[in-house]
Amino acid sequence: VRIRRLSGGHFVAETRTNGTKIHMVVDTGASRVVLTPADAESAGIRPGDLHYSIPMQTANGVTFGAPVRLRNVSVGPVNLDNVDALVAKPGTLRESLLGMSFLSRLRSYEFSGDFLTLRS
Secondary structure (H helix, E strand, C coil): EEEEEECCCEEEEEEEEEEEEEECCCCCCCCEEEEEEHHHHHCCCCCHHHHCCEEEECCCEEEEEEEEEEEEEEEHHHHHHEEEEECCCCCCEEEEEEEEHHCCCEEEEEEECCCCEECC
């Protein structure tokens, strides 16, 4: 899968997460996939039932996330099951992140110019 860099400099992947379309910023600095509470709810997770116990370093400082396991995350034909993730504490994250718990399970990923290529 090839993803083109947006004008703001970020790579945004259109994912299917637990069967739901969610846009995620590709973030190699995030150790896990991180969902906003709204995106988590869209993917069938109830943010109000979660325990926000995992510290997360963000651009705005330290916050907390709740550990979850996603049934499935796919970007086009690149498809992974049982992906470890966090749900960010409400009010702390504006965009969901496609982090290393997804990227490190790929055969490879490569940044080249204005493109990111994911290989499963």
